[in-house]
Amino acid sequence: MIKVFKWWWAWGYEEIEDWLERMEAGGLRLVETRFSGVYFHFEKCIPTKARYCTDYQTKLTPEYMTLISDDCWKLYQIGAGWYILRKEYQDERPNLYNNFEGLISRNKTLLTWMIALLFIELLIISTMIWDTYKFPNNSKLAVTGIVSSLILALFAFCITNLAMQISKFSKKE
């Protein structure tokens, strides 16, 4: 078993899909993912043409499972609603989504989650700031400021990228 660490963002899904496809074409097939899909475990195989697609589903329904199974996709669970699907092919490269509508909808769901989490984070930060103001302590003030800034920067980065991708897909659609 070969383990590879690879970081990826939700909006950079094509990069991870193409990488997995290249790995299998080079003789390494995905077996499973660990730690929310950043550690990939591969096994050696005969080089095969296989399409990998990422998907996000808030709930895995029997209808979804039946449909992907009928269409010959194998499902790998990543966690937190994320999945990787694999399908072998010969000529035409298959796609899980043949238009941008599904991808826009996926990104909108993620964006809603991010905005909801941001509000929760803002509440936590407000409490931290209030505590620091009420019980002044220079070292705590610095830590609060740095941690808050980093968290807010991360949220801003994610929300901006998701919104930009929705806009890009909407123009293509």
Add this chain to the structure above:
Amino acid sequence: MNEKLNKTYLPMSESGYYILLSLYEPMHGYGIILHVKEITKGRIRLGAGTIYGTLTKFEKDNLIETAGEEDRRKLYKLTETGRQLLKQELERIDELYLNGHEILEGR
């Protein structure tokens, strides 16, 4: 016809149009993929993710409804609302077709 539905679905995407058209007769998700591939002579190969998302959305908006099961697969069919929407889209396509032919070939 609900104005909100018209605004959301008209004009229809090619995928949406063919999914609704396929459900003129009860059919399951994978049956739609095969049917659309056949009637478009392989030009359109609907993705399983596209089908699942579209069917979920159509069912929520009452354009389609369940019509029993076949081999443990959920069957769907058009509702009256879905039928009306499809008819409106067909009229729009007819207009495009007639105007196109009249201008390009009629002059």
